[in-house]
Amino acid sequence: MLLIRAESLAKTGTDLNKAIDDINAIIDRAYSNDNRKLDASATAADIISETRYQRRIELLFQGDRTHEIKRLGAIEGQPMFVRGHEWNCPGFMLQFPITEKTSIFDINPTGGCN
Numbered sequence: 001m002l003l004i005r006a007e008s009l010a011k012t013g014t015d016l017n018k019a020i021d022d023i024n025a026i027i028d029r030a031y032s033n034d035n036r037k038l039d040a041s042a043t044a045a046d047i048i049s050e051t052r053y054q055r056r057i058e059l060l061f062q063g064d065r066t067h068e069i070k071r072l073g074a075i076e077g078q079p080m081f082v083r084g085h086e087w088n089c090p091g092f093m094l095q096f097p098i099t100e101k102t103s104i105f106d107i108n109p110t111g112g113c114n
Contacts, residue, residue: 010047
């Protein structure tokens with residue numbers, strides 16, 4: 001919830017100090033030193049960047065990354081690429097890692113995203 005609030009506050013520019021406090025609370029809990037904390041003079045772009053970085057490492061292996069990529073691609077309209085394919089590629093729905101390929105299991109095609 002702190003990450004969502006910090007990113008929202010930074011994107012709207014309403015309360016950057018509260019957004020910095022939210023990010024720093026997460027950093028306090030996660031790290032044993034203070035050198036990763038955001039400075040009080042951090043800009044909205046700094047806060048957004050740090051929020052997205054912290055979201056990526058906080059939610060690792062929780063299945064949030066695909067949702068995050070689609071959210072950023074759809075909302076911001078920026079080109080988002082995953083392994084060389086656009087975020088909204090039809091083949092992105094269900095992909096198996098190349099290590100799963102065997103003599104009896106062929107990998108699905110990428111869905112025309114090349």
